[in-house]
Amino acid sequence: MDNAFTTVVGLLGGLAIFIFGMNMMSDNLQKVAGEKMKNILALLTKNPVLGVLAGALTTAVLQSSSATTVMAIGFVSARLMGLPQAISIILGANIGTTITAQIIAFKITDYILIFVFIGFLMSFIAKTERIKSVGLSILGFGLLFLGIETMGDSMKPLATSPVFINMISQVVDIPVLGVIVGTVMTVIVQSSSATIAVLQNLAATPGPDGASIIGLTGAIPVLLGDNIGTTITALLASIGQSRNAKRVAVSHSLFNISGCLIFIWFIPAFATFIQFISPAGPEIEVISRQIANAHTSFNVVMTLLWLPFIWLMVKIVTRIIPDRKTAAGDSDPAVALYLDDRLLGQPIVALQLVAKETVRCGETVRAAMHDMGAALRDKDAKRLDVSSRKAAAAGEVCQQVTDYLAELFATGLLNEDQVTRTANLMSAINDIERIGQLCGDVAQIARRSDFSDKASEDLRDAMFLAEEMFAGAMRSMASGDSDEARRVNEGNSRMIEIEMHMRKGHMKRVASKECSPSLTKAFNRVLSDIERIGGSCLNIVEAFPGTTSLDYFLFEDSDVLDSVK
Known part of the structure; x- marks a missing residue:
């Protein structure tokens, strides 16, 4: 025995x-x-x-x-x-x-x-x-x-x-x-x-x-x-x-x-x-x-x-294992498409999936911003709701990505370089999520505010500029293109000038009875939220300076670059 x-x-x-x-x-x-x-x-x-x-x-x-x-x-x-x-x-x-x-x-x-x-x-x-x-x-x-x-x-x-x-x-x-x-x-x-x-x-x-x-x-x-x-x-x-x-x-x-x-x-x-x-x-x-x-x-x-x-x-x-005979629908924008917990043990692969998911979140937010700009111009409450839900869904996925990265950090398998670059990536993801939240705030205020036609056009122009900045920030993050980063910085300067011009324009409209004085707070709040979107775009660019880009995480980046153009 x-x-x-x-x-x-x-x-x-x-x-x-x-x-x-x-x-x-x-x-x-x-x-x-x-x-x-x-x-x-x-x-x-x-x-x-x-x-x-x-x-x-x-x-x-x-x-x-x-x-x-x-x-x-x-x-x-x-x-x-x-x-x-x-x-x-x-x-x-x-x-x-x-x-x-x-x-x-x-x-x-x-x-x-x-x-x-x-x-x-x-x-x-x-x-x-x-x-x-x-x-x-x-x-x-x-x-x-x-x-x-x-x-x-x-x-x-x-x-x-x-x-x-x-x-x-x-x-x-x-x-x-x-x-x-x-x-x-x-x-x-x-x-x-x-x-x-x-x-x-x-x-x-x-x-x-x-x-x-x-x-x-x-x-x-x-x-x-x-x-x-x-x-x-x-x-x-x-x-x-x-x-x-x-x-x-x-x-x-x-x-x-x-x-x-x-x-x-x-x-x-x-x-x-x-x-x-x-x-x-x-x-x-x-x-x-x-x-x-x-x-x-x-x-x-x-x-x-x-x-x-x-x-x-x-x-x-x-x-x-035959194909299921059902109509193929679009993937749920509120659910991560690429993340897989089984791959946390292989950080090189897990980071590839995170990069893909980040680009997907960014594209969802950009599309929401575009729709929201048009909805602000047309005072289309239904379209505002749709674009707001789309941005909120992207925010939920951003949170899932952040949680996934936290679990990846917890494995202890990342080397020093990966830890530094992944921390920058997490910072950029937080800004993408914040932009989604700001879009939701803009939609919520716009739905209950009967802005004048001119005020609505101003808000549309501001949102389209913010969308342009965000698209540039995503391209800069994907490729490390310094020209894109420069254009985002220039866009932020324009955003500050436009905001001041629009505030003054609103006060003139109030004085001429074109706009209601009671909408001043709402108008300024929307402009402020859009300006904060521009600030988050700057944060994304700063998180990936110079040669640092999503290219570090990706094996093949051509499809990523195409998706953010």
């Missing part, structure tokens, strides 16, 4: 250290990678081959195919990527996830604590965040292997257990059972990298005859099951998402299940091939590398098989 307890505790403890180390390495590699990660992800918009490459490289950095798949689901759900592009990412992610197994296959047992010490020392004495992140990445790498070593030591007593050996022999003799075991393990642990690490350690444990306790032919079915189990995370992530997002998750499952159905019939031949391409030597010494090579070969072969038939996979998953 004591031996069994020690084995279980050692296995679970080693697994915990492994997953903790892998997550630490992944989180800090993201901080170190920074712009390089953005460049890799920019490939997502290219052809399928580059999509496969991007998926593989991204997964190699994130150390998780599930994270990359969830990322692709988020992009599709946010309408930033088409289904064929996302499927190519999934194919690449399945290749990228094999990197972990390849790293594990290296025998660096004697150097584990050196990595732990160097990583700790760098993170402890580092003066800059980048060096600290590098140190924590090295520390995570060391802990990853320390967890593997702990699991390996805890498995050694299993080699002398008749009960365990009998269970393993059942798995070896019945491949389907091995697939089930691998699937269940990965579903429970939620990490194929972790379960494959356990499999590599188990296979490297010698039995009574000195050979591997499970052997390569016994390990391959479990490996196939591990690949199926990792798709469960994607399926769970797609719950509540768009139909295309669900199709991405199904395509991930289809990829691995189809591979399992093909390879399970050729396990002996596949094992022979893997032994041929792997280093020679005693089975116990080389089987970890053989499992890693089997993992890589399986995913590379399946990617090559499916890559020319992405169109077919699109048809299959579309047939499985």
Whole structure:
């Protein structure tokens, strides 16, 4: 009983250290990678081959195919990527996830604590965040292997257990059972990298005859099951998402299940091939590398098989999850279209979504200002209400974006540069929300005030100038164009002059009985609110000075620039 307890505790403890180390390495590699990660992800918009490459490289950095798949689901759900592009990412992610197994296959047992010490020392004495992140990445790498070593030591007593050996022999003799075991393990642990690490350690444990306790032919079915189990995370992530997002998750499952159905019939031949391409030597010494090579070969072969038939996979998953036969309507302007909580763990991607949502909010507010200017001129109460609701809806989304950014800050995954630029972005979003609120105030006052025709024309001209300034501020924020920023500043000067001129004009109309004296307060209040809109436009420009712009957050900014012209 004591031996069994020690084995279980050692296995679970080693697994915990492994997953903790892998997550630490992944989180800090993201901080170190920074712009390089953005460049890799920019490939997502290219052809399928580059999509496969991007998926593989991204997964190699994130150390998780599930994270990359969830990322692709988020992009599709946010309408930033088409289904064929996302499927190519999934194919690449399945290749990228094999990197972990390849790293594990290296025998660096004697150097584990050196990595732990160097990583700790760098993170402890580092003066800059980048060096600290590098140190924590090295520390995570060391802990990853320390967890593997702990699991390996805890498995050694299993080699002398008749009960365990009998269970393993059942798995070896019945491949389907091995697939089930691998699937269940990965579903429970939620990490194929972790379960494959356990499999590599188990296979490297010698039995009574000195050979591997499970052997390569016994390990391959479990490996196939591990690949199926990792798709469960994607399926769970797609719950509540768009139909295309669900199709991405199904395509991930289809990829691995189809591979399992093909390879399970050729396990002996596949094992022979893997032994041929792997280093020679005693089975116990080389089987970890053989499992890693089997993992890589399986995913590379399946990617090559499916890559020319992405169109077919699109048809299959579309047939499985058909389009809903309802009339397509515009998205709710009061609900964020791009934000996805599942992507908070990938700040580069999350900030891309925030930038897209910010542009969308800005365009909604600009359209509301345009409609409001026309409604002020025509004294159209109904149109004032519509434009006011539109501005209020944009304000609600701005608040959702602010809350999302707060959660992103709370993850601690942003590097120093991202923190500074994101704080500026949050400031600009607050000003966009404030402009929406001011538009609502203008509409509320105008609805209950019977201004004269001339007064209404003045308010329309002021609102159109404010709209022009706001559009310029959004263009400046998107592109960092200093000319746009200059025009916004000039517009603010004109706004001050126009406001003074309009106030004087109103008083002349009051004196000539054209306007009611009782409307003076309302007229001045509307002008004051419009002037405050101009002030918020200046704040937006100042939040993104010079070369600083939304371009920093975006992988491809052409569509953003088009939307704010």
